Amino acid sequence: MSVATVSRSFSGSQPVSAGVRERVHEVSRRLGYRPNAVARSLRMDATKTLGLVIPNITNPFFTEVARAVEAAAWRDGYSLMLGNTDEDPKKEERYLDVLLGKQIDGIIISPASATSPHLAEVEAAGVPVVFLDRAAAGVDAPVVRADGRLAVGALVEYLANLGHERMAIISGPPETVSGRERLGTFLEEAERLGVEMPPEMVRAGDFRQKSGERAMRELLALERPPTAVFAANNLMALGALTEAKKAGVAIPDDLSFASFDDSRWFELMTPSISAISQPLEELGEAAARLLTESLEGGGGKPESVILDAELVLRDSCVEPGKKPS
Amino acid sequence: MSVATVSRSFSGSQPVSAGVRERVHEVSRRLGYRPNAVARSLRMDATKTLGLVIPNITNPFFTEVARAVEAAAWRDGYSLMLGNTDEDPKKEERYLDVLLGKQIDGIIISPASATSPHLAEVEAAGVPVVFLDRAAAGVDAPVVRADGRLAVGALVEYLANLGHERMAIISGPPETVSGRERLGTFLEEAERLGVEMPPEMVRAGDFRQKSGERAMRELLALERPPTAVFAANNLMALGALTEAKKAGVAIPDDLSFASFDDSRWFELMTPSISAISQPLEELGEAAARLLTESLEGGGGKPESVILDAELVLRDSCVEPGKKPS
DNA sequence: TACGCCCGCGTAAACGTTTACCATGCTTGT
DNA sequence: ACAAGCATGGTAAACGTTTACGCGGGCGTA
Incomplete structure (x- = not known):
């Protein structure tokens, strides 16, 4: 019963007679032996x-x-x-x-x-x-x-059709493709539909909750606040909604809201939150x-x-x- | 420049003269060498x-x-x-x-x-x-x-003080300490306060969303449904709330609700949900x-x-x- | 100048596998 | 009955580290 036999019994890389294999496993069980994957990794790369x-x-x-x-x-x-x-x-x-x-x-x-x-x-x-x-x-x-482009485009169109002329986006960091894509599509589609997007309606976040809060706070403090806000991911949406609630703005009556990323909780909220689901x-x-x-x-x-x-x-x-x- | 020197240069386990260490690192960088942690693990156990x-x-x-x-x-x-x-x-x-x-x-x-x-x-x-x-x-x-006992106890007392006489619990699996503890404390405290807990008011879930839905469905179908429901974890709470919303029961007017495990979303819901936070x-x-x-x-x-x-x-x-x- | 010490570095064994190669013994065909 | 072949299992090298041990040279001291 050499090391080779034991190795073969466990890995099955080469045939081992049934009797020996049995014995190897029996003894292993008794001794609490277990093949060392680290050694195996070293050898097998x-x-x-x-x-x-x-x-x-x-x-x-x-x-x-x-x-x-x-x-x-x-x-x-x-x-x-x-x-x-x-x-x-x-x-x-x-x-x-x-x-x-x-x-x-x-x-x-x-x-x-x-x-x-x-x-x-x-x-x-x-x-x-x-x-x-x-x-x-x-x-x-x-x-x-x-690919969020279709969905973001559809969302902007939906908002425009509802009559929104002052939409804001809480965007993700421009260094990320997903952040860029969501912002880019939003702006393009807005332009296509003739909805102006002045700089103050675009707040760059970092995909984290805090930045959503800050962005929403800034948006609500605007002289002419937006009538609709889109958050580019779920964490920022959470932040934005928290801030909106704290500020006492009613959704959707005072402000329409939607977010990228769906959440199991959106369905349960009052009102339920529209979202883009991946x-x-x-x-x-x-x-x-x-x-x-x-x-x-x-x-x-x-x-x-x-x-x-x-x-x-x-x-x-x-x-x-x-x-x- | 032996392997030992290289090892010592990287691990610092033994002193190496600054010049040699420099050279080792320089060469490593040029060759793209990186110490192999698998070999290290094998040796170091x-x-x-x-x-x-x-x-x-x-x-x-x-x-x-x-x-x-x-x-x-x-x-x-x-x-x-x-x-x-x-x-x-x-x-x-x-x-x-x-x-x-x-x-x-x-x-x-x-x-x-x-x-x-x-x-x-x-x-x-x-x-x-x-x-x-x-x-x-x-x-x-x-x-x-x-330890959820204090908090669960406090919750039962709170519900009892509000006047609830028919409370239900959607419990976790009895095989888990946390499941047992939450259920046990709930029952003990209810008994202490003179609130009866007939078997149909105790629905065993498995800590998963589906079981929360099922439990809530069963509770609402009861001839005399509970006036307050406690879910023993967040996933079952989500399920229970989903089912309640689907059934059209208004919280808190038709049914009081609380759950073990807090959620960032509870604060935002209407009504906001009372919970036990860990x-x-x-x-x-x-x-x-x-x-x-x-x-x-x-x-x-x-x-x-x-x-x-x-x-x-x-x-x-x-x-x-x-x-x- | 000579002696001993210590510092720095190389040599080699060991960690537990896998596997190429080899030895042994059995089967099989003539 | 004997040679050839095959199935089976053993031997040893290799994977890339760490580290005990040993050796050589520089330095301090007398």
Whole structure:
């Protein structure tokens, strides 16, 4: 009963007679032996571990996607290392360093900054990368995300049709594709429909709750406040709604409101909140699949996956100036 | 320039002259060399990695705690492996196996079942365990959780004082300490206050949204439905509220409602929802700290950490039978 | 100048696998 | 009955670190 036999019994890489295999397993059970995956990884040059590096697990978007990634990874025999960057490029860099050092097989990342020299290193190290929701320049890796343009366009049209002439957007950081896309589409569509968007109607946030609060506060303090507000993600929507409630503005009577990212709570609120919903499950599943496929298949880089976001209309937008009877 | 020198230059375990260290780093940078943590782990018998095994990252309680765990682990130089068990003991077992195989240094777990033979193996393997929120029998490991008894007791008293005589509880699974504690305290306190709790007023859920919906549906279908409902966690609260809204029951006029676990959305709802809030940040931080301390310190098992939950009263509970004017 | 010490660095073993290669013994065909 | 072949399992090298040990040279002291 040599080490080789034990290895073969566990991995099944080479045939072992049934009797010996039985004995190996019996003895292992008795001694509490368990194959050491670290040694295995060293020898095999594969850790069966994926890195998931995201700005904020607390953001329901990432929570849900992380869950789907975990499920898909687990199904394919991979474990998941979670890295929360807090939107901090420095922390992100150090996470990439650590994960590379730990020899993860692939990485799913939603980069905090538009350009990441460290990601280039990851690529250089031959570790497959999949971008989630956002991409960084200079790195040739597939992106998995939802295309919000159709839905944002539809939302602006919907608001314009209701008669809104002073719409505001609480946008995401311009360094992120998703932030840029949502703002860009909003502005383009507004222009197309002849709705003016003066600078004070565009407040740049950072996808975090606090910035939503601040933006809403500023908007409400305007001499001529908007009649409709769109928040470019769920956390900022939460902040904006909190601030609106604190200020005593009634939605939708005083102010129409909608947000990017749906929430399980929107349905329950009074009024229920219109939102743009992304296929979170599919996004996470696709990200993990892209990675495992390029790991198993070994073939060339996989294609990007762009799914559609969907506008879910509820009761939070009405015609402007319509006061409760 | 031997391997030993390189190792010493990077780890600093032994002194290396400044000149040589410089040269090592310069060459490493040029060649894109990076120390292999897998080999290091094999040699050192430590992976600087913690396992976090939870039932459902989608549950805001765990999301928030996971975030705090990640932050604390990162601060102390540890990475985090995330395992989502979906409340499935089988998946949990296999996760423990995988994580043990991967030689994680410690594990934080919120077990799906009250008794876990595999956890005993973890203990036997000498891997420190910290229980989060729930504990499993037969394993001598510290627990980090919030004690809900004071808050639940206060809530029952509050409801009784409002005049409720028919209260219902949507409880968690009796296999979990937290589920048992919340139900037990509720019943004890009700009895103490002379409020009867017939069996139909106690609906056992499983901490998931669906079970909250079902429970609320059943409660509303009762011949004499309750005047107040308490959901034993946030997901079931979400389900219950969804069902209530669907059924057209007005809260708080037709039904008072409160839940265990606070939510950022409760404040925003109409009415705002009273809830019992747990110190999520502190729980996560404590769990990670317990683990890293027992890893670094090496001393005996750390003590359990039991923090207090806090009753946050809002507008979702009123006197029963009080119809809107 | 000579001796001993200490500092800095190299050599090599060890961590627990996997696997190419080899030895052994059995089966099979003639 | 004997040779050839095959199934089975053992031997040892390799993966990339860390670290005990040893060696050489520079420095201080007498």
